[in-house]
Amino acid sequence: MNELKNELKKCIQCGTCTASCFSGRVTALNMRKIVMDYLSNERSVDVHDEIWFCLSCYACQERCPRGIKLTEIILKARQRITRKKGLPxxxxxxxxxxxxxxxxxxxxxxxxxxxxxxxxxxxxxxxxxxxxxxxxxxxxxxxxxxxx
Ligand code: SF4
Ligand code: SF4
Known part of the structure; x- marks a missing residue:
């Protein structure tokens, strides 16, 4: 988890990820907020049900000016959830x-x-x-x- 923290600490809350997110235009998915929630409230990415709305398009990851691997973070979170509790x-x-x-x-x-x-x-x-x-x-x- 420390590796994830170090990665997310690079975030400058610019919102490029959220602005680039096709899914976020029609769903509650908001990567900037998910990162902020992790950094400010120590809430795991895994507790955000909206990560299931991610289309794995990689737009956020490709455009993040800090090079944060957002899509991979979501995919790993979904793997952890699936292994623990099965699919929603x-x-x-x-x-x-x-x-x-x-x-x-x-x-x-x-x-x-x-x-x-x-x-x-x-x-x-x-x-x-x-x-x-x-x-x-x-x-x-x-x-x-x-x-x-
Ligand atoms: S694009 Fe990157 S730096 Fe900007 S808010 Fe999203 S995660 Fe943070
Ligand atoms: S990879 Fe997921 S979170 Fe990132 S822009 Fe695409 S749909 Fe949005």
Whole structure:
């Protein structure tokens, strides 16, 4: 944890990370505040549920003038949380759906019938066994905290 403290102590609270964050435009994710909370209140990055809104785009990390590895800090926090408590409920449901059907939103039976009746293809990985298996493997890795 000292390594993290030394890293975050370099922060000058310029807000570039927050201004660069695509997710933060529509969610509560605010990296400048998370860093400030850590430095001022010693609140771990892990207690901020909003880190699950991070898209891992690396914009904050790339633009931070102090070279703070913000995205990596978030990814490590998510790994720690997943290993300790598993994935948060909604994400876990989404991953289960991905694992089982190869899709976050499963195609409805009525829509499948309609597409078939119109001679339209079914693009959904749900209908492609090879793609579904590949997704299943990735989800298993993700669930172990390898990819997050
Ligand atoms: S961009 Fe870097 S220095 Fe600026 S507030 Fe964010 S973490 Fe701190
Ligand atoms: S890596 Fe995450 S926190 Fe950083 S800018 Fe992208 S979405 Fe925001």
């Amino acid at each position: 409920g909604r994400l876990s449901l989404a991953l289960n759906s991905l694992k089982k059907f190869g899709a976050l939103v499963v195609a409805k039976e009525e829509h499948v019938k309609m597409r078939k009746s119109l001679g339209l293809p079914l693009y959904h990985a749900q209908f492609d066994e090879k793609a579904r298996k590949e997704i299943e493997k990735l989800v298993e890795k993700y669930s172990e905290g390898v990819l997050i």
